[in-house]
Amino acid sequence: MPTPTRTSLDAIVDAARDLLEQDGLAALTMQAVALRVGVRAPSLYKRVQSRDDLIQLVAEASLTELADRLKDASKLSELANRFRAFGHERPAAFQLIMSPGAGAPVARAEFGAAASEAVLALASEQAGPDRALEAARTVTAWAAGFISMELNGSFRLGGDVERAWEFGVAAIAEAIRSPRSDSVFVE
Known part of the structure; x- marks a missing residue:
């Protein structure tokens, strides 16, 4: 050896x-x-x-790969489609970084921050810098939930899942672009 x-x-x-x-x-x-x-x-x-250190390194490498895939997306739909492709190509890594479960080792914060840069930049362009974080979280949460359900076979009502994805991406993009007053947000 x-x-x-x-x-x-x-x-x-x-x-x-x-x-x-x-x-x-x-x-x-x-x-x-x-x-x-x-x-x-x-x-x-x-x-x-340790095994925990190994899992953390795997999570960090996965976030680095995801950041590389997302970094030059010019539109929210492009970013969302790249995120979805990552989930389909690396479903176990997707689960590890998006919903690791209680007690599972997680990546250090700087790796999550690096993977978030692209969505934050596009969210800032679309929703404005004052709402960028909220918009980025909304996009990420919706997409991660959709992809997780898709990977787990949870869409059982029939219909076209691809069409549902496209509808959702368009609806989220429109929602974060819409000008809203600050009174919409609960403080």
């Missing part, structure tokens, strides 16, 4: 991300990752201190 110096942290995280998608969070163990990168589990601990 290769020595630990031949196994990079990037290779470990990539292997862990692949395992997460293949077998789910419960199967993401130090032993499974060690086997995937070709070292013994004790050697893995020289790079990653």
Whole structure:
């Protein structure tokens, strides 16, 4: 087996991300990752201190990938479609970063902030700088909920899910663009 110096942290995280998608969070163990990168589990601990640290690194790498995908979106619909594509291509990572569950390790705040930059910028353009955060949260919450339901097979009433997505994106975009008085917001 290769020595630990031949196994990079990037290779470990990539292997862990692949395992997460293949077998789910419960199967993401130090032993499974060690086997995937070709070292013994004790050697893995020289790079990653614990399973929780590994999961945090996976969440951070996933947020970095998401930030890269979203960064140059010029329209809210484009950003939402890229977000949805990420969810479909990496459903387990999507769940880990959007709804990790109680006790699951999470990414450090700066990774979430970096992944939020694109939606905040577009929300600021659409809703104005004073309402950017609220608009970005609304877009993100709606899209994450829709994608989660879609991934879980929760749309069971028939109809065209793609059409529902397009309707929702358009409705959210219109809602955050609409000029409103401050009296609309509850303080």
